[in-house]
Amino acid sequence: MTDRVPLKELRDRCPDLDAACDIVARFAEILLNLRGQEKLEQWTSDAEASALPELRGFAAGLRKDWDAVMAGLSLHWNSGPVEGHVNRIKMLKRQMYGRAKPDLLRKRVLLYR
Structure with missing residues (x-):
């Protein structure tokens, strides 16, 4: 539990880090629960609107091959x-x-x- 205290303090001090943590945690939830159909569109819009260029670039990359991303995050089949x-x-x-x-x-x- 002591590892979480400094992260909370850092998130309180840095709004960009706090926003990045929230967006990344939401994406992890989409990955783990295969909820692409329901939540990926909103997540991508939020990432594109974020202040962090890395997240905007990642979201733009997802948009380039949207059908494959949606299939990967919503179907149980894999290769x-x-x-x-x-x-x-x-x-x-x-x-x-x-x-x-x-x-x-x-x-x-x-x-x-």
Whole structure:
């Protein structure tokens, strides 16, 4: 609990830090609860209106690929299994570099579990 006292004091002394903490905490809540459909539009508007250029830039980046951001923050589907397979294949390829022909690499990729 002692770590929170200095942060509260800093937030009291610096309005920009206080606003940044609030905006970032709201975004974390959207990420954790997958509430993109409900709250992301308001959050992005608030971030664009903030005094901090970093938050404005981040919000502008979200607007550039809005459909993908909304899907990522509202749908339960993800590409985790696919990324896991890609990572596994890259690991096998690194292990086999310079040691075998493509036919052996193909067999290892297909048979490795």
